[in-house]
Ligand SMILES: C=C(OP(=O)(O)O)C(=O)O
C-alpha cells in the first residue's frame with residue numbers, strides 16, 4: 001500500500017504507535033489430501049510424537065511467563081493433548097490419511113464447532129488453529145510459524161496472532177500490533193490489554209499491509225493510518241510524547257480538571273492482583289469478584305477458607321482504603337455448582353446473583369460471617385454489595401442481613417433495568433449503588449453478553465443504558481449516596497468522562513486501564529463532563545453517541561478560539 005488510507009478495527013487501550021510494518025510469516029499451506037504411504041501405526045506414532053513436542057514447547061513457554069499469558073499457553077498445551085481430538089485424528093489415519101492431513105482436518109472440525117458456539121468459545125477457535133499449525137509444522141520438521149525476528153522496532157501485522165506468540169512478544173521491538181481477525185474479547189486482545197501493547201484487532205484490510213509500509217496505529221480511535229502524511233506523522237509523534245509525559249507524571253488520585261474527585265478503583269478477582277493494582281494507582285477496590293475464588297469448586301467454600309482470602313485482600317488496602325466486596329455472583333457466565341446446578345434454558349434470566357444466594361441463605365450467611373471477621377482483623381474500609389438485585393425488597397433483604405453481621409456499609413449492584421428505574425427507592429435503603437454496566441447493557445438491549453452474533457448490541461454507549469445510569473446518578477446525588485461504576489464501561493477513557501457527567505462518584509476497572517482513564521478525566525471539568533453526558537443522551541444509538549461525544553470533546557480540548565464555548569461548570 002502506498003497511498004494514504006485508513007483501516008479501522010477494535011482498538012485495545014489508548015496508545016499510539018508509528019513505525020514500519022513487519023508481517024507474521026504466512027501460515028503453512030494446507031497439507032495435500034493424498035493417501036499415506038506409511039502404515040496407520042507409523043502415522044499415529046508420528047502424530048503422538050509431534051503432539052507431545054508441541055505440548056511440551058507450549059508448557060515450557062508457559063513456565064517463562066505469568067498471569068493470563070501462562071494460563072493461555074497451558075490451555076493450548078491441553079488442547080494439543082485432548083483425547084477426543086486424538087481419537088478423531090486416529091480414525092482419519094485409519095481411513096488412509098497422512099498424519100499431516102488428519103491433524104489438519106481433525107483440528108478444523110473442532111475449530112468450526114467452537115466458532116459455531118460464538119462468544120467467548122468462538123474466540124478460542126484461533127487458539128486451536130494455532131495448535132494445529134504447530135503440530136503440522138512439527139510433523140514436517142519445519143519451525144512453527146511465528147513472530148518475525150528484527151533488530152529494529154516494528155509494527156507487527158498478522159492475520160490473527162496466536163496467544164503463544166502474543167504472550168512472548170519482545171516489547172522492546174514490537175511498537176504495536178494490528179490483526180485482521182479477532183474481537184475485543186479474543187485472547188490476543190486480552191493479552192495486549194494486559195501487556196499494554198498498542199493494538200488494533202479485527203482491522204479489515206490488514207491483510208493488504210506489506211513489510212516496510214509505514215503505519216500509525218491509534219488504539220484510542222481504533223484506526224491504522226497507512227502511508228501517513230508528514231503532518232499526520234508529526235501529530236502522532238507529538239501525541240505519543242504527550243501521553244508518555246502524562247503517564248510518567250505519577251499516580252495522582254483520579255479527578256476532573258476542576259479538581260472534582262473521582263476516585264479510581266480496581267476490579268480484582270483474587271488478592272494476588274492487589275499489589276499490581278496499587279502500583280498502577282488504584283485508590284482501592286471497586287469490585288472484588290468473590291466467585292472467581294471458587295469457580296472450580298464443587299462444594300461451598302468454608303468460612304475459614306473465605307476469611308483467609310478476604311483478610312489477604314483487605315490487608316493490601318490498609319490505612320482505611322476502600323474495598324468493595326461483592327458476595328458470590330453465581331449463574332450464566334459464572335456457574336457455581338454449589339449454588340445452582342439446575343438446568344435453565346435461559347440462565348441469564350434465572351436463579352442467579354442474589355437470587356441464588358437467597359435460595360441458599362446458609363451459604364450467604366457464611367460469606368457475611370467471613371467478611372465481618374476479616375473486617376475486624378484489618379483496617380481497610382470494607383463495603384459489601386449484592387449482585388443482580390432487581391427489586392427494592394431484595395435491597396431491603398440484603399442490607400438488613402449485612403447489618404445483622406455488623407457490616408457498616410452495605411449496598412447493591414445496579415445491573416438490571418428495574419433497579420436503575422427505581423434507584424431513588426433502592427438508594428433510600430442501600431448505603432450505595434455500584435452499576436455493573438456489562439449486565440446492565442445485556443439486559444437493557446436484550447443481548448446475551450456471551451453471544452458473538454449479538455455482540456453489536458453490547459455497547460454501554462447506548463443512550464438507553466446511559467439514561468438508566470443517569471437515573472442512578474441523579475438518585476445518588478439527591479440523597480448524598482455514592483454511585484460507583486464497575487463494569488467495562490469505566491475502562492473506556494472517554495466514556496468514563498460521560499459517566500462522571502451522569503453522576504458516577506467512583507470508577508472501577510481492570511488496573512491496566514487506570515492510567516488512561518486518569519489522564520482522560522483530567523482533561524474535562526465537571527461542567528464539560530455533564531455537557532458531554534447530555535450530548536450522549538441525545539443520540540439515537542451507541543455509535544452516534546460515541547461519535548457526537550468525541551467531536552464535542554475535541555472542541556473542549558482543542559486550542560482557542562473554540563474553547564470560548566466552554567460549558568458552564
Ligand atoms: C461488573 C459487572 O459484573 P460481572 O461482569 O462480574 O457480571 C457487570 O455486570 O458489569
Ligand SMILES: [Mg+2]
Nearest residue numbers: 415436438439
Ligand atoms: Mg454483572
